[in-house]
Amino acid sequence: MSPARTAATTRRVVHQLRRDPRTVAMLLVVPLVLLWLLERVFDAQPATFDRIGPALLALFPFVVMFLVTSVTTLRERTSGTLERLLSMPLGRLDLLVGYLAAFGLVAIVQAALASALMLGFLGLDVAGPAWLLVLVAVVDAILGCALGLFVSAFARTEFQAVQFMPAVVLPQFLLCGLLVPRDEMGAVLEAISWALPLSYAVDAMQRITVEADVSARTLLDLLVVVGAIVLSVALGAATLRRRTA
Amino acid sequence: MTEGATAVEIDGLRVVRGGRVVLDDLSLRLPAGRVTGLLGPSGSGKSTLLRSIVGVQVVERGTVRVLGLDAGSASLRTRVAYATQAASVYDDLGVEENLRYFAAVLGAPPGDIERVLAEVDLADQAVRPVRDLSGGQRSRVSLAVALLGVPELLVLDEPTVGLDPVLRADLWGLFRRLADAGRTLLVSSHVMDEATRCHELILMRDGAILAQLTPEALLARTGARDAEVAFLTLVRGSRAAAG
Numbered sequence: 001m002s003p004a005r006t007a008a009t010t011r012r013v014v015h016q017l018r019r020d021p022r023t024v025a026m027l028l029v030v031p032l033v034l035l036w037l038l039e040r041v042f043d044a045q046p047a048t049f050d051r052i053g054p055a056l057l058a059l060f061p062f063v064v065m066f067l068v069t070s071v072t073t074l075r076e077r078t079s080g081t082l083e084r085l086l087s088m089p090l091g092r093l094d095l096l097v098g099y100l101a102a103f104g105l106v107a108i109v110q111a112a113l114a115s116a117l118m119l120g121f122l123g124l125d126v127a128g129p130a131w132l133l134v135l136v137a138v139v140d141a142i143l144g145c146a147l148g149l150f151v152s153a154f155a156r157t158e159f160q161a162v163q164f165m166p167a168v169v170l171p172q173f174l175l176c177g178l179l180v181p182r183d184e185m186g187a188v189l190e191a192i193s194w195a196l197p198l199s200y201a202v203d204a205m206q207r208i209t210v211e212a213d214v215s216a217r218t219l220l221d222l223l224v225v226v227g228a229i230v231l232s233v234a235l236g237a238a239t240l241r242r243r244t245a
Numbered sequence: 246m247t248e249g250a251t252a253v254e255i256d257g258l259r260v261v262r263g264g265r266v267v268l269d270d271l272s273l274r275l276p277a278g279r280v281t282g283l284l285g286p287s288g289s290g291k292s293t294l295l296r297s298i299v300g301v302q303v304v305e306r307g308t309v310r311v312l313g314l315d316a317g318s319a320s321l322r323t324r325v326a327y328a329t330q331a332a333s334v335y336d337d338l339g340v341e342e343n344l345r346y347f348a349a350v351l352g353a354p355p356g357d358i359e360r361v362l363a364e365v366d367l368a369d370q371a372v373r374p375v376r377d378l379s380g381g382q383r384s385r386v387s388l389a390v391a392l393l394g395v396p397e398l399l400v401l402d403e404p405t406v407g408l409d410p411v412l413r414a415d416l417w418g419l420f421r422r423l424a425d426a427g428r429t430l431l432v433s434s435h436v437m438d439e440a441t442r443c444h445e446l447i448l449m450r451d452g453a454i455l456a457q458l459t460p461e462a463l464l465a466r467t468g469a470r471d472a473e474v475a476f477l478t479l480v481r482g483s484r485a486a487a488g
Contacts, residue, residue, distance in 0.1 A: 008349035012338070019337045019374065080333030084390070087299050089322040090350045242317065245262055245303045 001093045009090075009098025013072075014105065027068060027106055031060040031114045039122040046125075053124045054133060054205035055178045061110050061141035062198065067165050069103050069148030074161045077152070083244070092237040100145055100233060107141030128208035132218065136208065139225050140201040146232035147197075153239040172198035177206070197228035252277040252398055252429040253298055258307035260293050267293045268452045271307070275431060280417075280424045282440055283433040284476065285449030291433040292330055294449070295400050298431065299327040312397055323351055326396035330403045330433075332387035334375050340386050341371040344393065353394040361389040364419055366412065381408045388416070398429045405434065417442040440472035448476060455479050 017024055038056055042049035076082045085095060115134040118124040126133060151168055155161035175185070175193040182193045193199045204221035211218070253275035260268040267290045275281055283291050296302035297309050300317020309316035312324055334343045344358045362368045365385040370378065375386055388404045401420075405413045417439070420430050424444065432443070440446050441460045448455040448463075456463070456479055460472065467482075469475035 004352075005350055008346055012335070012342070012346040015342055016335060016337050079336070080329045080331050081335060083301055084327065084329060084333040084347075085350065087301050087322065087325070087327050088347070088350050089319070089352070243301055243303045 001091045001097070005090055005094040006098045006101070009095055010101040010105075013099055013102035016072075017102070017106065023068065024106070027064060028110050028113060031064055031110060032117050034060050035114055035118055036122065049122075050125045051206075051209065052178060053118060053122075054126060054209050055176070055202045057111075057114055057118055057124075057133070057137050058140040058201045058205045059173060059176075059178075059198070061107060061114060061137060062144040062201070063165065063169050064110070065103060065107055065141045065144035066148040066169055067162070069099070069145040070152040070155070070161045070164060071148075071158050072103075073099060073149055073152040074155050074158055078157070086240070086242045092240045093233070095240070096149055096233050096236050099149060100142065100229075103145040104142050107145060108138050111137035111141050126209050127212045128210075128218075129214065132214060133205070133208050136201060136204045136222060136225075139222060139229070140198075143197055143201065143225055143229050143232070146229040146236070150232045150236040150239070153236060169198075172196045175199065176202040178202055197225055200224040200228075250277040251275065252312060253431070254308075254310040255297070256308050258294075258297060258309060259305045260290075260297060260302060261305050262293060266452065268297070271452070271454060273447065273454060273457070275429065276445060277429045278424055278427050279444040280420050280430045280432060280442070281445045281447060282443035283431060283447050283449060284437060284440055284472070285435065285455075287435050289449045290452040291435075291449055292402055293452075295327070295402050295431065295433060298398075299325060299400050301327075323394060324396055325398045325400065326391040326394070327400045328387050328391040328402060328404055330406075332375075332380075332383040334383065334386045334390060336376040337374065339372050339374050340367055340378070340389075343375060343386060344389060347390045348393050351394045357393050361392040364392055365389045366415065381412070384408070385412075396428065398431070399423065401430065401432045403433050403435065405432075405436070405439065413439070437473040437476055438471065446472075448479060450480060450483070455483055 035057065038053065039049055112134055115130070115137055119130055147168060151164045152161055155164060175189060175196055176199045177193065182190050182199065185193065200221040204218050207215060207218045251274050253273065255271060255273040258268050258271040283294065285291055293302060297304055298311060298316055300321065311321055314321055341358060344361065348355070348357055362371055365388055367382065367385055367389065370382060375383055384404065384407065388401065391399055391401060405416055420432060424430055440463065443460060445457065445459055446463060447457045463472065463475045467475040467478040469478055
C-alpha cells in the first residue's frame, strides 16, 4: 500500500464529488430532513423521540453512505477505469482506502450536521456525552461506505447495486433492536442480530441515550463497528481481481 | 531495446470468455522497438489478445511473456501502458484532473501532463470536463493517459477510431516517433488503411492469426492495391486452404 497513491485517490474522489454538487447536497441534506421529519412525527411523544432518535441518527447516514458508495464504485467498474487502474501500480487497498477516506470526510460532515441538528434545533435529550454520539454516527456512516465498497463487487450494473440496499441494510434495521429489543426476539434471530454490525451501533446509541458515563460496553460496541469496517475493506480487497474474464 | 529483440512472446494461448472460445492455441512474437498493427474485423479477438498481453485477462492455457516477465507481473505495471477501446477516463473530471490522478498513480513526473496534452493535441481543452468533449477528444484523453511516464510497451486498443484524417496522421506520426525512441507499440484497428502506417502487421480473424508480415510483404504476397483487398484475399486463401 502506498500513502501517496491512496491520497491521490482520495483527492480524485473528492474532486469528483465537488463536480457533482447535487449529490453532495443530497448526501448532507437528506438525513437532516429525515431526522426533522422524525421529530415532527413524534411531536406528541417526545420521550419516544428521545429513545429512538439516536438510533436513527446512526441509521440514516449509514443508509445514504451505503448507497452512494456502492453506486460510485460500481461506476468505476463499468467505465473501464477500474481495469485501467488495476493494470497500473495501484494497490487494491490504495483504491479502497482512498475511496473510504474521501467518503469518510463526507460522513464526518454529514454526521456532525445531523448530530448538531438533533441536539440543537430538535432538542434531543441524551444522558451521555454529545461527542460520543457524534463519534458513533460518524463511525456508522463510514461502516455504510465500507459495506457499499464491498457489495459493489457483486453488482454488474447500477440497477443491481441499488438492490443491495434493501438486501443488506433492511435486515440489519429489522434486527438491530430498534423495533423490538433483541433479547425479546427468537433465539435464532437474536443470534443473527449479534452478527450484524448495525446492531452494535444501535446498542451504543441506546446506551448513550440512558447512561451519563461512557461505559466499557459502549466503547466495545464502537470497536466492533470499527472491526466490521476493517473486515469489509479486507473482503473488498480480496474480491477485487486484477484479472477478469 | 536492441534491434531484433522480442517484446512479447505468446505460446499456445487459449482464452474462453462467457463460454465461448475467443483465442485458441495462439502463438506470437512481437518485435521490440516497432509499431505493430493488430488488424482484423470486430469480434476477431483483438481486444482479448491485448488484454492478455496487459495481464488483465483470465487465461485458460498458454504462456504470455512480456519484456521477459509473465504478463501482469507487478514490475510490469509501470513498463506497460494500456488504453482500452472505450475511453477509460473519469467523465466527471476535467482533462487535466484525469491526467494528474493517473500520473500520481504511475509516479510520473508532473511535467508529463503538459507533454502528453500536447502530444494528443488537447492542450487547449485541459480544464474542460471530459463529459463535455466529443467522442474523438475523449479517446485522446484516454490515449494521453497511456503516454504518461516512460512505458516500454504501449498496448493501444483502437486509439484512432472516430478521429479525423489529420489527427489520425498526427497520432500515427507520434507512434512512429515513440518507436524510433525505442518503445514498442501494439496498436489495434479495424480500419485496414491504417496498415500502411505500421512497421509490421498481425492480421487476425476468428481468434486466430492469419498472417504476421510487413505492409509491403502483405501487398506483394496478395498482389492487392490496398490493405483492405489484401486482407480479403488472405481470408479467401485461408478458407480455401481449410476447405
